[in-house]
Amino acid sequence: MKPAPSVLALSGGVGGAKLALGLQRVLPPGGLAVLVNTGDDFTHLGLRICPDLDTVLYTLAGVVHPKQGWGRDAETFGFMDELRRQGGPDWFLLGDRDLVLHIERTRRLAAGERLTQLTADFARRFGVPTLLLPMADSEVATLLDTDAGALEFQHYFVRLRCEPRVRGLAFAGAAQARPPEELATVLRSAALRAIIVAPSNPFLSIDPMLAVPGMRAALRAARVPVVAVSPLIGGRAVKGPTAKIMGELGLAADTASIARHYAGLIDGLVVDEADADEARALGLPFTVTRTLMRDDADRERVARAALHLAARLADATSVPTAAASTGRSP
């Protein structure tokens, strides 16, 4: 029998996948489950595309494009060249190797298979020891209310390169969605020790998961420490529009805003060295490390920091916040 995961990570795409890889590297095989955002998913050219699931899969399988952080390494673009030549939409890049998953997923979903089932099968196929879980089997679509009108996620994110100003977000289909039963199994397992919220965009990547009815309650009901890794370093995002969106939504792009956003969900926060002073003022258990993840040593360090903070919080369940006192302001 496979060992039950001791850690559940919540992840979006590139940044979250890097931490997931760090966790996979420091945990024994099968010790990690990753709950992945599917609010970015869309149907393009008739194909069902799940960018965050694929980014996490490719990253954990060691076949992700090393510079981009998404898509395949050693990729070719014959399909895309030809699509462009024939006048097809060319704003969303689809590599020839990458197409295998999209075509296979589209076929299997049409045949009635659940996204959770086929995602687990894809992970097996790539030799990934981690359990990959979409946040729901039914479709949820992140919609952005912007100064350029209502936009589906990929149109905002890829086609318009996050340029429109965001006024609000909605998650279409979330009310009808349910967490997959496989997640409940992980959360109910006695093996579970920690839930780690990856440094993904809280608004675009983590909130869609939390918008699924029952998700917050299910995470809390696991009764293990929930630790987030802040996506900001000195008030800036490593990649992507986190800080830009926070400004547009009237929030300061700082650690306090992140802590406030996750209030009620998390028990502790991992922050970058640049944000140590800010973190001391929060009244929330925290730990400090360099959170920029450029190589596997970085990914493992941040993973260990998050796991250690969770372990400290768990060791002091009677007085949970005291456990992280070493990281708190005196």
Add this chain to the structure above:
Amino acid sequence: MKPAPSVLALSGGVGGAKLALGLQRVLPPGGLAVLVNTGDDFTHLGLRICPDLDTVLYTLAGVVHPKQGWGRDAETFGFMDELRRQGGPDWFLLGDRDLVLHIERTRRLAAGERLTQLTADFARRFGVPTLLLPMADSEVATLLDTDAGALEFQHYFVRLRCEPRVRGLAFAGAAQARPPEELATVLRSAALRAIIVAPSNPFLSIDPMLAVPGMRAALRAARVPVVAVSPLIGGRAVKGPTAKIMGELGLAADTASIARHYAGLIDGLVVDEADADEARALGLPFTVTRTLMRDDADRERVARAALHLAARLADATSVPTAAASTGRSP
């Protein structure tokens, strides 16, 4: 307004496409319509694939693989490599450029578009001046009864390389199929001068079209000469299993068998120089040329031979068979 086609060709894949290209080259733009076999079509990896339509399209567009006679020139195989690596079925080769048509066709068919409409659009996209017509909009599947059991066409043709012995053929869905309305328009047009049956496999490529109810009658009702180009040269097929299947079905692989097979449909036959003596004994108008088509000069020569025979037959409508007397035995 586009000129109405003066010639309708009936074609399967590689061999038929070569003659269609010859006809396209000797006729004015828009002067040709090609009715294409769709009995080879199948759904693979969830994609609707129409091998003969695509072969004719690529050939007429000048982008076919010059050696193979099917598939794209300058093709790449990143998708196929990756599919194989992931353990997917690799017996049917799908190039990266080629995938554009399959994916687009699958999407548009699912959206309710007719195959005839989207095929015409594909031809426009590739700058092909010829009207491409699938034999029907609904699905028809050529099934082979063989000593290896019942086989779908592509499994017989590609996966098993035509090795099983054929005992019989059936065209599933043919009884429910109808020729597309666009074909009726071509056949009713006063511009139509000739119908040319390409040197495709009579059993695998032409018979599926003739199995569509009303097809034979519609072709005859056009009241223009119907001329076939024999697929045999000295009792052998240029390519493919025509002669092998004829033997397995208890037919001699000769010109007389071809003429008998098309009896009631054709008014004349184009045969290779090697078969001139045989043709003289048939009591059917015929003409002789070298029917092997290796280059465009060959393709144009065979096209002209077929058109000249049809013109001679048309010039003598009162005594149709006398028109071809120059080609008949004295």
